[in-house]
Amino acid sequence: LHDGSAAAATAAAETQVAASSMGMRDALLQVDDEAGEPVEDAGDPGALALLLHTSGTTSKPKTVPIRQRNLIASTGVIARGYGLHGDDVTMCVMPLFHVHGLVATVLATLSTGGTVVLPRFRPSTFWDDVASHGATWYTAVPTIHARLLTRARELPRAPRHNLRFVRSCSAPLPTVLWRRYEDTIDAPLVEAYGMTEAAHQMSSNPLPPAERRPGTVGQATGVEITPLDDDWRPVPAGEDGEVAVRGPSVVDQYLDNPAATAASFRDGWFRTGDVGKLSADGYLTLVGRVKELINRAGEKISPYEVEEALLSHPAVAEAAVYPMPDEKYGEQVGAVVVLQGEATPKELTAHCADRLAAFKRPALVTILPEIPKGPTGKVQRRNLAGLVAR
Template identity: 55%
Template sequence: MTSSVSASTLPGVLDGAKKGSAPGLVVAGGGPKLTHAQLTEQIESVGAQLRSFGVKPGDLVTLAFPNTIEFVVAFLAVARIRAVAAPLNAAYKEDEFTFYIEDAKSSFLVVPKEGVPNAEAAAKTLNLPTLVVSFPSLEEGVKVAGKSGDLDAKKEEVKDAGPLPEEDDEALFLHTSGTTSRPKGVPLSHLNLATSIRNIIKTYELTSEDRTLIVMPLFHVHGLMASLLATLSSGGTVVLPAGGRFSASTFWEDALAHQITWYTAVPTIHQILLAKQKTAPVPPEKRPTLRFIRSCSSSLAPAVLEKLEAEFDAPVLEAYAMTEASHQMTSNPLPKHGAHKPGTVGKATGIELAVLDEQDRPVPTGEIGEVSIKGANVTKGYKANPEANKVAFTSGWFHTGDRGKLDSEGYLTLTGRIKELINRGGEKISPIEVDEALLAHPAVSEAVAFAAPDEKYGEEVNAAVVLNSNEKVTGEDILAHIKDRLSAFKLPKKFVPLVALEVDSEVYELL
């Protein structure tokens, strides 16, 4: 790492050389480990290897991996050489890979040594060169090879990773989608990512003493930014799950073995851990002491938050994030800095936030409008999508498409997506409000309200529910419990029973 590295780039915020022999990446279950300094060495080495295969600054590189050391090194190496990393879910079907690779205009596909058949088939159809990353041993280091002999034959000798990136260089490319639109491409610069990382570190006061266990997939901005990059940048330790995927059965064993101090997840994973605790409870002495638990990426019902705090004896801090903002926008604070209010997503963290009316004017405190933000973490715009940019970026604000309200202390409560409101005969109903009422029923473990066509009202409220194990209640029982919480027009008219998720099911495809 040279002295000219910009503090507003990924190499700048990571700066592993300065963190030396402190543990950086650890694979649970006795897997390999890398100190921060070793991680930096591997990033530089893989960066040089990628350049030798012809990866150039500005090239977009698609990555399809589970949560492994190989992915972390490959991702950071791509960004290090001023190329653009585009991680995708390795569980996608071939047609999905084809769409995302083609839409992003990718130049290379990178996969682990065991391969990703659907991604490789898509790459073959698109004539995209495929590279393989492996980690045979620490002595040999992380290796890059061509999937075909032709690529290895064309490999040129390159001695280093080349010039360091600059803050305006694009580093990450992800897709996001609304409820009615095709996926939109979101380019994020080194400055965007570095700013968001600093905001996350400041919010939770992350230090080199912190250790987190990755449960979110790293192709998702939540896991990538909050779990991985913020922890590494603070000098802390990232524990990767054995096999590269979350398992509720080994979570607390791994958490205790590595003495993690916090973790972050979507509500689905929190609920899976709560469900596992009912069937195979882990006593407090077999769990580490957590500073906090973070929840993000979808609404966490207050009833679930209370269960988490009671069961795992740690404050649960709900946050609010979007891909366009390089993840975090708001969060409930650590207890010593103020109340964490169930049902809210906290206060703005390093950004400017406003709730605006249709003329982009701030609404009075307590009134509902569109949540809008400004900040150096926000993308400059969607890729090749002028229509979407025209809607989302106006008057200097990024319009999230979410409805919400601010209280007198600046805490934000989300009331639903603008396009997801259920319109029942002119009455606008937030699905989130119905979800929270349903989840307050002791027999309900998961719930989601949605609009269903109705001849009389145009749309009617329906709900899908998952019951706790061995619970037997009817729709009438649930309605009787929630009718004091919701107006009559908001009550679901039909319930769709769903089977509970298995606690070790593959949840990545749900995210």
């Protein structure tokens, strides 16, 4: 709370304690599907709980009706998977209009009687806040982790903290960032995979001592996951397909959008729009969004792979790769980077040449002071070509 009265602060604290002690079924919002009024049966698992919009990074945002049963399922999976308990304290750094902050940070923590701290997020003070509040975990998108890592490296000594783990979700976590973060912060960084249509989490790497597999988003948590071909048929292990999920946390439609519903939902399965592959032991590797893969003369290129190559250069702090229109090849690889040292576009292109096949190397590298991101910290790839062309 900021600039509020002592009475308001006390009331907020009492509300948090009350919410922490309630069961999730009692604490969640209950409204009638059509009238928007509270329903008499507060225990109805089919009651509408939230209307949230998709992030719209590759298409127009869609409205997702999340029901009580979806929230309860997702919240329980998160709490159990990370062993959350009443002594846990989390820092809320994600916005609460999105399932990442609302479900993973707030609801999962309060469902186990833990404490949620809502500071004014500033990288310059974050590590002091973690220490002063005794935070035991937090979750954020990779761009926030990168900013916090930069701040930690600026400090005269490594940040002191009681973090038992840190979670990354809502965008791909580059392996190089994962390693640099753990080397500096000395806490396990766990990558998860979530979407609004699944009331957030669908898979996660486990906490130590179980295997956290770099470059993957872990194994299914509370849902079934399978990559599908264009005809909704599962593809073999190790082959690329569009990731589909089904389970108690997954919604069954978009609101007032029958065309989008018909394209994405069938027989309980939801097609996520992500291309990925499952290992024989169930670890999921994401290749990219269907609409973000770069098609160079028929060769499909993952932007994540090119970004990993760029980020492996010590002067690169951030990188984003996008499809660039090209008369000869249809599309070429374009890249924008933010530097934390000295490097030229030519040097970065040469760096990629040692790590990528020729057709995957960036045809254009542009250095920017910052990379455009949406309100939840996701890179807005569809805007990058127009931005560079200005």
